[in-house]
Amino acid sequence: MHFNQMYIADFKQSFVLLKPQIEAFKGCTEVNLFQDKANPAIFFTISKWENEEHLENYRHSALFKETWAVVKPNFVQRAEAWSLSLL
Incomplete structure (x- = not known):
């Protein structure tokens, strides 16, 4: 994710609050920034x-949709996502 410089501090603070909620989501074993x-x-x-x-x-x-609604407008360019397999 490539953010507007003005949003960096807010994003870091938001992630600290969101991380436990994401990790508590059924099936999530870990999330890191x-x-x-x-x-x-x-x-x-x-x-x-x-x-x-x-x-x-x-x-x-709802957690993802609410978070994405706040984060998405602060992107400088479109975010990318991949699903990977550990080999």
Whole structure:
């Protein structure tokens, strides 16, 4: 996620509050936030889910929709997401 510089501090504060709620969501085993060292306006979240169904349930939840409604307008460019498999 690449944010407007003015939103960085707010996003970090929001994530601290949201992390326990996301991790409490059924099927979530871990969620972490990473900030790019070269460009502090770029962030990555990495979350681990028991299965794809739990992730999809989260993506359709009120928590996700409410959070996304606040976060999305602060993007400098479109966010990207990937689902990965550990090899």
